[in-house]
Amino acid sequence: MDCGNGARARQHVFLLPEYLKDASKKMKSGLIFVKLVNPCSGEGTIYLFNMCQQQLFEIKVFKEKHHSWFINQSVQSGGLLHFATPMDPLFLLLHYLRKTGKEGKFQPLNQVVVDDMFPNCILLLKLPDLEKLLRHVTEEKEIDKKKYYKYSKEKTIKWLEKKVHQTVSALKINNINVSARVQANAFFSGDQVSSDKEEDYIRYAHGLISDYIPKELSDDLAKYLKLPETSASLPNPPSKKVKLSDEPVEAKEDYTKFNRKDLKTEKKNSKMTAAQKALAKVDKSGMKSIDSFFATKN
């Protein structure tokens, strides 16, 4: 967050869930932006807490070169669009559980979620139904009515597998094209394409979930899901760095495809709402990182 550097106040453009507006009637305070650890990268990232209804939101920023906003009678450089979407707090808790899990001991939660770098992590302990959530990823013990938890990798992987399948359903509903690249054999065998489809969805969903878990766990999950290792024809970038450098290449290919298509389909689509259009034709580049929804890397 930048803290308003003087003369011109910086304006942020946000998309927030509508129910925050309704909920605001009853609250005087309780919507808080804080910096917490990013469970994938380990770096600091801004999250939004709704302390009244006890929800966690992640903040994603759409950022592309060469954009600016006109907001009423003002101009705002950058053209950033911030999204606040509900986040499963278990991804953040998992970061701490795995860290203390290495000690192999059962511990109370307030000794697990401790962070000198990001002291606001204690807000996580105020979220509701933590006990129920933690059952997905930990073994627990109760001594003198106090709960003690220990990270369980087996349970975590199973939980993540459910997340992947849940995401696959959403990808299908939203009609998001997940095929990484057109393969040569797609031209020759129709069967091949359809049988690969489910695996493409799983790989794509695995990539999305991997943005919320550390690399190590992502690799374990890939093995569990029996996703093939990186192969020549269908690269499944093993690390973020590879993904990033991979993106522009994929994007370029697709832009050319789309530009041609655009001209023909533009009129036909003009009856759909923008949202429908967006849903119907999202990126066809098979990018898996969430970043692909928000920013160009070149």
Place this chain on the structure above:
Amino acid sequence: MESSDEVAVEKCRVHLRPGTLRDAACATLHLLPCEVQVNGPAPVERFFTPAIRQGPDGLEVSFRGRRLRGEEVVVPPGLVGYVTVMEEKGEVPVGKDFSERSSNEDEREEQELAEPPEALERDFDQFIGATASFRRFTLWGLETIPGPDAKVRGALTWPSLAAAIHAQVPED
């Protein structure tokens, strides 16, 4: 107050004033396909708005002599757009208190049900408020309307996908 600025940033909480979400007036937003390096007032109503025409395939306007084509983009269902501004820190306490607070003052009485703000607000925290809201904005492209592959459109599909990724999974 923290001794080191960096520590303060990590510990800092930015409170979004809930009342401002309700009262934010509707704003007109345009997303331009170019970078204007300044933040500040601009006579949009004088130069830009009156030049917008309805062409055969969407809206047309020009900016700095370049032709732009655009269309209205609706905020995805379940979401509301807000423009927010960080409140100035205590440096100019008088200006802040009188300009920002006046509208909040009356609300305060309605909010007798205020939940205990215990420990949520600290004196080094900052505040942010919504100054305007929107349900749609105009997306502009240079010469052509940004296509279905435009990054913005991709980003607008994110909330529906995020909902699935973060929904609770059933217990065994």
